[in-house]
Amino acid sequence: MENRMGKLYVVGFGPGGYEHMTAKCIDVINNADIITGYTTYVEMLKEFFPDKNYLATPMMQEVKRCRMAVEEAMKDQTVAMVSSGDSGIYGMAGIIYQVAEEMNADIEIETVPGVTAASAAASVLGAPLMHDFAVISLSDLMTPLDLIMKRVDCAGQGDMIVCLYNPKSKKRTGYVEQAAEILMKYRKPETPVGIVRHAGRKEESKQITTLVELKNAEIDMFSVVIIGNSQTYVRNGRMITPRGYALK
Amino acid sequence: MENRMGKLYVVGFGPGGYEHMTAKCIDVINNADIITGYTTYVEMLKEFFPDKNYLATPMMQEVKRCRMAVEEAMKDQTVAMVSSGDSGIYGMAGIIYQVAEEMNADIEIETVPGVTAASAAASVLGAPLMHDFAVISLSDLMTPLDLIMKRVDCAGQGDMIVCLYNPKSKKRTGYVEQAAEILMKYRKPETPVGIVRHAGRKEESKQITTLVELKNAEIDMFSVVIIGNSQTYVRNGRMITPRGYALK
Numbered sequence: 001m002e003n004r005m006g007k008l009y010v011v012g013f014g015p016g017g018y019e020h021m022t023a024k025c026i027d028v029i030n031n032a033d034i035i036t037g038y039t040t041y042v043e044m045l046k047e048f049f050p051d052k053n054y055l056a057t058p059m060m061q062e063v064k065r066c067r068m069a070v071e072e073a074m075k076d077q078t079v080a081m082v083s084s085g086d087s088g089i090y091g092m093a094g095i096i097y098q099v100a101e102e103m104n105a106d107i108e109i110e111t112v113p114g115v116t117a118a119s120a121a122a123s124v125l126g127a128p129l130m131h132d133f134a135v136i137s138l139s140d141l142m143t144p145l146d147l148i149m150k151r152v153d154c155a156g157q158g159d160m161i162v163c164l165y166n167p168k169s170k171k172r173t174g175y176v177e178q179a180a181e182i183l184m185k186y187r188k189p190e191t192p193v194g195i196v197r198h199a200g201r202k203e204e205s206k207q208i209t210t211l212v213e214l215k216n217a218e219i220d221m222f223s224v225v226i227i228g229n230s231q232t233y234v235r236n237g238r239m240i241t242p243r244g245y246a247l248k
Numbered sequence: 249m250e251n252r253m254g255k256l257y258v259v260g261f262g263p264g265g266y267e268h269m270t271a272k273c274i275d276v277i278n279n280a281d282i283i284t285g286y287t288t289y290v291e292m293l294k295e296f297f298p299d300k301n302y303l304a305t306p307m308m309q310e311v312k313r314c315r316m317a318v319e320e321a322m323k324d325q326t327v328a329m330v331s332s333g334d335s336g337i338y339g340m341a342g343i344i345y346q347v348a349e350e351m352n353a354d355i356e357i358e359t360v361p362g363v364t365a366a367s368a369a370a371s372v373l374g375a376p377l378m379h380d381f382a383v384i385s386l387s388d389l390m391t392p393l394d395l396i397m398k399r400v401d402c403a404g405q406g407d408m409i410v411c412l413y414n415p416k417s418k419k420r421t422g423y424v425e426q427a428a429e430i431l432m433k434y435r436k437p438e439t440p441v442g443i444v445r446h447a448g449r450k451e452e453s454k455q456i457t458t459l460v461e462l463k464n465a466e467i468d469m470f471s472v473v474i475i476g477n478s479q480t481y482v483r484n485g486r487m488i489t490p491r492g493y494a495l496k
Contacts, residue, residue, distance in 0.1 A: 012367075019272035022262065022363060026271065086367040094375035094488050101483060111371040113363045113448070115270060119260075119334040123359040127342035131391070132399050134382045134408060142491050143379070151380050151406040158402030159395070160382060200361070235349060240342050243390050 006107045008073040009080045010096050012087035012114025013041075015200025018048045020115050028112055032080035036069050037092075038062075041082050066092070066099040073107040086116040090137055090165060117199060118163040121224040124206050125194035126238030128226045133161035138168070138175040145175070152179045156186035161232065161241060164225040176225060180214040183227060187211060192228040194239045195219055208239055254355045256321040257328045258344050260335035260362025261289075263448025266296045268363050276360055280328035284317050285340075286310075289330050314340070314347040321355040334364040338385055338413060365447060366411040369472040372454050373442035374486030376474045381409035386416070386423040393423070400427045404434035409480065409489060412473040424473060428462040431475060435459060440476040442487045443467055456487055 009028045014020035029035060035045065035054050042056040055072075057065040066081070073079045087093050093111045100109060122129045134155035140148060155162045162183065167176045183191070189212035196206045197220065209217050211227065219225065232241040257276045262268035277283060283293065283302050290304040303320075305313040314329070321327045335341050341359045348357060370377045382403035388396060403410045410431065415424045431439070437460035444454045445468065457465050459475065467473065480489040 014270065019275070020270050020361065022268050022270055023274065024267035027267070086363070086370075088367055088370040088375060089377045090491070091375075091378070093371070094378035094491055097375055097483075097486055097488055098490065111375070113268065113367040113371040115334070115361050115363055116367055119336055119361040119364055122334075122336040123341070123361040127336060127339075127345055127359070129337045130339070130342035132382065132384045132396075134380065134403070134406075136380045136408075147407070148380075151408055154402040154406030154408070155382070157405075158382075158399040160384075160399055160402070235345075238345055240345055242346065243338070243342055 006073050006076045007078050008069055008096065008107055008109045009112055010087045010091070010093045010109065011080050011082050011112040012085050012091055013045065013082055014085065014115035015117065015120035016044050016084055016198070017200050017202070020120065020200050022112070022114060024112050025114060028080050031078060033077040034072050035080045035082055036065060037082040041084055044084070045082060062092070062095055063099060066095050067103065069096070070100050070103050070105045070107065074105050086114045087111055088113055089116045089135070115200070117165060117224045120199035121194065121196035121226055124196045124199055124204065125208065125226060126240050128194055128228060128232060128239045128241050129161060130241045130243045131161060131229060131231070133163060135163045135165060137165040138172065138179065139166040140172065149178060149182060152182045156183045159186070159229045161229045162227040164227070166221065167223055167225045168219045169221045176219055177215045180211050184211055187230060192232050192234045192239050194226045195223050197223045199224060208234055208237065254321050254324045255326050256317055256344065256355055256357045257360055258335045258339070258341045258357065259328050259330050259360040260333050260339055261293065261330055262333065262363035263365065263368035264292050264332055264446070265448050265450070268368065268448045270360070270362060272360050273362060276328050279326060281325040282320050283328045283330055284313060285330040289332055292332070293330060310340070310343055311347060314343050315351065317344070318348050318351050318353045318355065322353050334362045335359055336361055337364045337383070363448070365413060365472045366474070368447035369442065369444035369474055372444045372447055372452065373456065373474060374488050376442055376476060376480060376487045376489050377409060378489045378491045379409060379477060379479070381411060383411045383413060385413040386420065386427065387414040388420065397426060397430060400430045404431045407434070407477045409477045410475040412475070414469065415471055415473045416467045417469045424467055425463045428459050432459055435478060440480050440482045440487050442474045443471050445471045447472060456482055456485065
């Protein structure tokens with residue numbers, strides 16, 4: 001890396017396994033003075049980079065963690081703020097820019113993109129994302145539920161494949177079913193749905209079900225749910241959305 | 249790699265630069281007997297892996313290339329079918345499964361996910377994808393234009409950020425403007441729009457403009473266009489969509 005003075009990298013390390021990290025992610029982590037992130041992510045990285053200097057903070061303390069990261073970068077440290085997936089998709093990139101501005105920090109910030117959960121989950125299921133799709137988070141912590149469900153409805157109207165991030169938590173258990181009900185206004189009950197838990201990690205598992213059966217599926221906060229469009233089908237255990245290539 | 253007999257990897261090598269390839273992508277390419285893909289992609293990889301055995305085919309011969317790849321894998325070769333971005337997002341994964349099934353090929357197929365163009369472009373622009381978004385290809389080669397524009401309209405109604413893939417080609421020059429007109433039914437003319445050309449490659453360039461000015465922007469087939477939602481703003485040359493964190 002050219003200039004290592006006062007630099008803050010916002011790094012998405014992909015689904016979790018070392019193999020899905022980009023060369024740049026690995027390089028940045030290897031060269032960082034401090035690696036910071038939410039405890040779960042730090043624990044995941046310690047397995048692959050045991051000798052680094054970590055600073056973990058619990059979830060729900062994003063702003064505090066970002067301020068610490070910016071402060072360290074202001075002391076000419078090279079800081080890697082890590083998260084799983086792509087740091088630019090529902091990641092830490094936005095809040096880092098906001099906090100650095102609020103603090104008038106004269107530091108360099110660089111976002112290192114990674115493999116997002118939709119890509120990781122799709123690769124496990126087959127090829128469900130061969131056509132236009134919507135990525136929607138079911139977390140209503142910072143978004144009104146009405147708006148979330150309106151987006152699901154719009155994706156349904158537009159026959160877009162739907163990737164649901166944060167489909168369930170201990171507190172939010174009914175939103176996936178609500179989303180399925182909305183999509184069944186536009187799609188057949190037998191529309192294929194893939195659920196991948198811990199995509200791209202050792203504990204990875206998948207299920208393929210249908211829109212009408214989605215309410216019975218095992219889903220948790222480590223899952224991504226991909227709901228096919230009107231063309232999606234399942235063959236040999238793979239979920240496939242055709243692009244429309246004529247096989248001639 | 250555990251078993252290298254008759255295996256076909258469908259590999260997304262990310263935006264193009266070596267640094268954005270995943271460890272697995274690099275490993276698969278290093279160990280493949282044959283690397284196949286459309287000529288442009290093969291040329292990009294030759295720079296980083298000069299001594300490999302490549303089999304390039306021109307664009308528009310996807311099915312032929314897939315059949316060749318499957319045939320080679322059936323001869324117990326390890327084949328890497330490469331494309332830029334993520335092979336699971338508008339990539340070769342779907343067509344490979346379809347062709348292998350048509351050929352009754354008893355081979356192992358594995359999709360290796362990569363960094364998709366939306367992630368690469370977002371990292372260059374700032375943090376535009378911090379909220380729900382739709383990914384829509386403006387190529388009408390295999391999708392009716394009416395359906396494409398309906399999807400743009402639905403994304404507009406749902407206040408989703410919009411990533412346009414394949415925004416323009418030599419033949420298709422007016423679709424981006426048409427999409428902008430549709431989105432202006434729902435969003436202010438000054439809504440920020442980011443355009444990244446050759447995201448994640450040496451030739452990378454970016455522009456930040458607005459929905460109303462999008463018609464004057466320089467866009468080509470190597471560009472990705474990201475149109476903000478109602479909350480997206482530009483500060484210090486960065487395009488940011490807030491997640492809603494209160495900075496307190």
